[in-house]
Amino acid sequence: xxxxxxxxxxxxxxxxxxxxxxxxxxxxxxxxxxxxxxxxxxxxxxxxxxxxxxxxxxxxxxxxxxxxxxxxxxxxxxxxxxxxxxxxxxxxxxxxxxxxxxxxxxxxxxxxxxxxxxxxxxxxxxxxxxxxxxxxxxxxxxxxxxxxxxxxxxxxxxxxxxxxxxxxxxxxxxxxxxxxxxxxxxxxxxxxxxxxxxxxxxxxxxxxxxxxxxxxxxxxxxxxxxxxxxxxxxxxxxxxxxxxxxxxxxxxxxxxxxxxxxxxx
Numbered sequence: 001x002x003x004x005x006x007x008x009x010x011x012x013x014x015x016x017x018x019x020x021x022x023x024x025x026x027x028x029x030x031x032x033x034x035x036x037x038x039x040x041x042x043x044x045x046x047x048x049x050x051x052x053x054x055x056x057x058x059x060x061x062x063x064x065x066x067x068x069x070x071x072x073x074x075x076x077x078x079x080x081x082x083x084x085x086x087x088x089x090x091x092x093x094x095x096x097x098x099x100x101x102x103x104x105x106x107x108x109x110x111x112x113x114x115x116x117x118x119x120x121x122x123x124x125x126x127x128x129x130x131x132x133x134x135x136x137x138x139x140x141x142x143x144x145x146x147x148x149x150x151x152x153x154x155x156x157x158x159x160x161x162x163x164x165x166x167x168x169x170x171x172x173x174x175x176x177x178x179x180x181x182x183x184x185x186x187x188x189x190x191x192x193x194x195x196x197x198x199x200x201x202x203x204x205x206x207x208x209x210x211x212x213x214x215x216x217x218x219x220x221x222x223x224x225x226x227x228x229x230x231x232x233x234x235x236x237x238x239x240x241x242x243x244x245x246x247x248x249x250x251x252x253x254x255x256x257x258x259x260x261x262x263x264x265x
Contacts, residue, residue, distance in 0.1 A: 124207040127169040128160020129177060129195055130254055132215045138232040139251070140219075142180075144244055145227050152244035156231055158211065159224070169210035170195060180226040190222050198257075199250055211250050 131140035146154035161176040181190035
């Protein structure tokens with residue numbers, strides 16, 4: 001005849017039973033949450049079949065951007081290492097240009113403005129667009145990622161990028177805009193209308209920067225896959241903001257040119 005379980009055995013089995021019950025409840029709760037998430041996705045896809053693919057595209061672009069940022073960081077650090085004797089290089093370049101009858105003027109901010117014909121051995125060539133919103137007077141830029149190792153983290157920057165192949169600076173600026181900006185309602189790439197060349201300058205790497213301006217009637221309903229997002233600055237805020245790559249100088253020069261324009265009668 002088997003012995004009746006004592007109070008100690010009964011308590012142990014009760015605890016085991018309770019633990020199994022709680023585990024089952026947890027599993028059921030997680031299953032219900034996953035089902036609700038799946039139902040929400042199916043419902044969204046039935047209303048907007050392209051939504052899921054756009055999300056996959058955004059995730060793919062984010063991974064590509066992360067890899068590109070890492071590559072930029074390595075290139076930037078390599079350039080810093082190579083530029084140990086940059087001052088001597090610029091001095092020699094200035095002497096050579098003056099002998100050839102050209103000029104290189106060093107501004108107080110360290111930006112090298114050039115008035116030279118022919119090719120220059122630039123380490124990089126880029127182009128970007130300053131967007132000016134007529135209705136509000138604001139300027140549109142993007143805020144760079146706040147990541148260690150990248151140049152100028154968490155700083156405002158002009159939207160643009162590097163020249164590729166045989167592109168002209170304007171072609172580069174337009175391509176970069178269509179790749180980095182999209183309409184929030186349709187998901188389609190944003191297309192800049194008329195763009196006007198404002199200034200080309202050379203920094204102390206030396207790298208060539210081609211800056212364009214596009215005026216928009218109203219603030220656009222767009223998003224960016226670049227950096228932390230778009231930012232809109234009043235002229236006063238833009239003048240007091242420190243920009244990546246020393247762009248504060250060119251932003252101030254553009255605002256000066258706007259203020260000097262005669263008011264339409």
